[in-house]
Amino acid sequence: MKTIAMRSFSLALLVLILTASHPAAGQIPDLKPGGSVPTLAPLVRQVTPAVVNISVHGRVREDNPLYRDPLFREFFDVPRQIEKEVSATGSGVIVDARSALTNNHVVEGTSALQITTKDGRQFSAKVVGRDSPTDVAVLQIQNPTGLKALPLGDSDALEVGDFVLAIGNPFGLGQTVTSGLVSALGRTGLGKQGYEDFIQTDAAINPGNSGGALVSLQGELVGINSAIISPAGGNVGIGIAIPVNMARKVMEQIIATGRVERxxxxxxxxxxxxxxxxxxxxxxxxxxxxxxxxxxxxxxxxxxxxxxxxxxxxxxxxxxxxxxxxxxxxxxxxxxxxxxxxxxxxxxxxxxxxxxxxxxxxxxxxxx
Missing domain, CATH: 2.30.42.10 (PDZ domain)
Incomplete structure (x- = not known):
């Protein structure tokens, strides 16, 4: 049994090396100089300039825990909800000369918004429109110069087993790239949004990756990283992304009318x-x-x-x-x-x- 497993591993490694030695036009993996080690570095260099970090500041309303106590409600004027100042970080993807996609939950309640590119440049941005049922938001970048957009792919063409990269800003650390497979398609019933057709991937996604890019080996955006399924709040290999075909339809309606009409x-x-x-x-x-x-x-x-x-x-x-x-x-x-x-x-x-x-x-x- 061990011999069979070792042969299978060796065969898989040989296939990877041969594939890298003769890649299709415009595809990765490539070889490092010297032709010995497969690498995704050329693809990463190509796509990461289009993925940005998002810093948000704003006020949100949330349930007041004191309101649950009937004694407080009887003797004090306790409001049902209270306002809270919030600051958070997330991710976004530049999709044309001045527009970016991210998650609705990243920018909801935002009063100030700033994006930072991979090379450290900072731009102000405003929310053009948000759609809570799909968890998609469209941003307009103020005074954009020299920005690179990520081409949109076709998420309907994805298959289970396709390689993908997840790019974002986990835990506010700065831009991070992880890789993995498309683990499943058409995931529903997760209770995340009203419109669910998620891509599941084992590429590591963590808090802060929300709104970042799920990228194919053709260098195209195929999904917007949205959430993780985890009992402890960290990556356990089950990340979910919104298919780019869904995000595209939402974006087109928001840009045209400022909202999504169901x-x-x-x-x-x-x-x-x-x-x-x-x-x-x-x-x-x-x-x-x-x-x-x-x-x-x-x-x-x-x-x-x-x-x-x-x-x-x-x-x-x-x-x-x-x-x-x-x-x-x-x-x-x-x-x-x-x-x-x-x-x-x-x-x-x-x-x-x-x-x-x-x-x-x-x-x-x-x-x-």
Whole structure:
């Protein structure tokens, strides 16, 4: 058994070295001078100038612990909430000449905001708009000069096993690079945000990395690092990132209108179960269609299974919910579906959402 394991390790090492010796155009890993050691240094040099540290100062409102005591409430004028001065650090990613993406929770309640580049330059910035359900915020950099943007990739093209880098400002230490794999895709039910379709990675992510970049080996932004799952608050190899395709849609709406307008078509959704759906596990089952809704007008039926939206595969009900919820009101969404095993295609126009923004977060039935 030990001999087999050693042979497997040696083969994997040989594949890595051979891959590094003959990389595809524009890809990493490369070799250090002398051609002996694989390295990600060229990629790191290429992408890190676009990742910035964010320092925030502001005031937030939080529950007053004294308000919970009925005696204090009876004899003293105790407010339900109190204001608190906060200072914090996080990370962000420059995505064009003067705009940066970060997490909503990094800049929420901010009154002053400053970004610092890898080479130590400092710029003031303001929040253009925030979207709490996706935990995305867009910043505008004041008087930008000589900044480098990170190109946006396609997070839908990611596969489990792809190598990625996580870049950010953990614990306020300064810019830090870690590496790992895409561990899982389409993570939902984590209770983090209202719209969940997370990339899971084992690249080390720690407090302060929030808003930083998850980068592919092609040097493209594929995710915005958002949170960690950890019993002790430190990295245990389970980090989550917001897919860049979701962040891009939020950014486009915020830049255009200053906010994100939620859309709906009038359906409720369920995930597929193999025992019920003839072994099928990928897709979104339409559980209900609201009367006089855009979905009913487009011809959608209860029991239809949606397999793609705008040409992109739909794996779960949450993924379809995200797609519709982030589509612009008035747009038509092209859905491919199965009805009693027969493939169909429909166009449905997105109407304004009427339910509360987080009405169905965490539920196994998702209403859109």
């Amino acid at each position: 859309g709906r078509i009038g359906i409720s959704l369920k995930d597929l179960h193999p025992s019920v759906n003839k072994g099928r596990t990928e897709g979104a089952l339409i559980a209900e269609v609201a009367a006089d809704s855009p979905a009913e007008k487009a011809g959608l039926h209860k029991g239809d299974i949606v397999t793609t939206a705008e040409g992109r595969p739909i794996r779960t009900a949450a993924q379809l919910r995200n797609t519709i919820g982030l589509a612009r009101v008035g747009d038509e969404v092209k859905l491919a579906l199965l009805r009693n095993g027969t493939p169909l295609t429909v166009l449905v126009r997105v109407a304004p959402a009427t339910e509360p923004r987080n009405a169905n977060a965490g539920s196994n039935r998702l209403v859109r």
